[in-house]
Amino acid sequence: MTNLRFGLVPKKADEPRSGILDAMRVSSRLPQHFQPNALAAELEALREAGTPWLDLTVSNPTRCGFDYPAEAILGALGKADILHYAPDARGNVAARQAIAAWHGHGLKAQDVVLTASTSEAYSWLFKLLCDPGDELLVPSPSYPLFEWLAKLEGLTAITIPAYFADRWHLDLEALEAACGPRTRAIVVVNPNNPTGHFLSRGEWAGLMALCARQGLTLIVDEVFADYALEPAPDRLPTALEDTDPPCPVLVLSGLSKVVALPQIKLGWIIARGSMAEDLLEPLLFIADQFLSVSASAQAAAPEILHQAPELQGAIGARLKANLQTLDRHVKDYPHLSRLPVEGGWSVLLRRPALDGDEACAVRLLRQTNVLVQPGHYFDLPSDAYLVLSLLTPEATFREGIIRILPAI
Numbered sequence: 371m372t373n374l375r376f377g378l379v380p381k382k383a384d385e386p387r388s389g390i391l392d393a394m395r396v397s398s399r400l401p402q403h404f405q406p407n408a409l410a411a412e413l414e415a416l417r418e419a420g421t422p423w424l425d426l427t428v429s430n431p432t433r434c435g436f437d438y439p440a441e442a443i444l445g446a447l448g449k450a451d452i453l454h455y456a457p458d459a460r461g462n463v464a465a466r467q468a469i470a471a472w473h474g475h476g477l478k479a480q481d482v483v484l485t486a487s488t489s490e491a492y493s494w495l496f497k498l499l500c501d502p503g504d505e506l507l508v509p510s511p512s513y514p515l516f517e518w519l520a521k522l523e524g525l526t527a528i529t530i531p532a533y534f535a536d537r538w539h540l541d542l543e544a545l546e547a548a549c550g551p552r553t554r555a556i557v558v559v560n561p562n563n564p565t566g567h568f569l570s571r572g573e574w575a576g577l578m579a580l581c582a583r584q585g586l587t588l589i590v591d592e593v594f595a596d597y598a599l600e601p602a603p604d605r606l607p608t609a610l611e612d613t614d615p616p617c618p619v620l621v622l623s624g625l626s627k628v629v630a631l632p633q634i635k636l637g638w639i640i641a642r643g644s645m646a647e648d649l650l651e652p653l654l655f656i657a658d659q660f661l662s663v664s665a666s667a668q669a670a671a672p673e674i675l676h677q678a679p680e681l682q683g684a685i686g687a688r689l690k691a692n693l694q695t696l697d698r699h700v701k702d703y704p705h706l707s708r709l710p711v712e713g714g715w716s717v718l719l720r721r722p723a724l725d726g727d728e729a730c731a732v733r734l735l736r737q738t739n740v741l742v743q744p745g746h747y748f749d750l751p752s753d754a755y756l757v758l759s760l761l762t763p764e765a766t767f768r769e770g771i772i773r774i775l776p777a778i
């Protein structure tokens with residue numbers, strides 16, 4: 371996903387800038403320091419020593435042993451029509467038609483704008499909706515990249531803790547209380563990463579009403595929407611169910627999760643409803659400055675989307691098998707439990723917080739040569755959670771679980 375967790379972790383913003391960064395005169399929107407965190411440093415030491423280790427944090431699906439339909443993908447990427455440059459700020463119409471048809475819910479090609487990734491979609495939407503100094507509200511725990519995508523646009527992402535009671539719940543009152551004169555949008559991930567929380571229909575109605583009252587836009591990241599594992603009956607499968615919401619709704623997705631091909635670099639923004647439609651013209655102005663989606667990614671999109679059911683089937687089977695493995699083994703450790711996984715590619719393992727979660731992850735890496743992620747990298751409350759990737763190849767996951775559970 372991002373190197374922020376294991377590579378370069380910024381220190382707190384109020385710490386002094388280093389002499390080197392000052393001398394380079396780089397923007398104050400950047401991290402003030404670049405320093406590997408304790409877990410990254412431990413992993414580096416392991417690598418240097420040539421010690422083999424098991425990775426239960428894998429997020430790159432192309433390294434997880436899935437059987438990709440190589441011929442179909444390569445054929446789709448190598449179409450002759452990519453030899454002609456036909457710039458279009460919205461993106462190629464055939465690609466947008468295929469995306470609209472794939473989502474269904476009455477979506478049309480003109481509702482879709484192509485981007486090179488979901489991350490790029492965020493940066494365009496933040497430029498579209500906000501002025502420097504404005505604020506976004508983001509329920510936490512969540513995808514850690516938001517903080518930096520916002521900062522790089524001169525914005526502040528204010529995190530509003532969600533809470534777990536049998537399942538995850540948005541704190542709608544806290545979200546409303548956090549709205550101020552500079553708040554422009556709320557960003558939700560459905561289902562969330564790494565909690566797997568699908569919005570309930572009640573939460574969705576509450577969010578839309580809040581945004582309508584406060585004049586905010588609702589950005590809904592649905593990159594994991596196709597991966598429901600243990601969904602609650604009242605979940606909102608997709609924000610696209612609402613054809614004309616009472617606030618502007620912008621839905622994000624992309625090939626990175628839909629077909630597990632992040633390297634193709636194709637994401638999209640969907641404008642849902644008449645209020646979001648009004649945002650399209652200024653959004654296309656931004657898109658026109660970049661025209662960043664490659665011809666081959668656009669030309670390949672229809673054919674690649676045909677592969678989605680098969681790839682999603684294989685990934686879904688992996689996620690379920692790993693969850694079953696975890697359940698089989700964790701029941702022997704009554705002080706440990708796993709949270710329900712409504713959707714997505716991760717599972718949260720709850721443990722007694724006898725030491726910090728990063729200290730625990732470092733200790734596990736040292737003692738068992740297994741890499742897991744501390745929950746606080748995702749803003750999980752307390753030190754009581756470790757995050758495991760359910761994408762991990764099954765034999766590695768099983769072996770990793772067998773090694774770490776007695777050591778937690």
Ligand SMILES: Cc1ncc(COP(=O)(O)O)c(C=O)c1O
Binds near residue numbers: 487593624
């Ligand atoms: C919630 C969420 N949104 C977006 C992304 C990034 O997607 P893309 O590769 O399209 O930028 C990720 C990547 O893991 C993610 O977890």
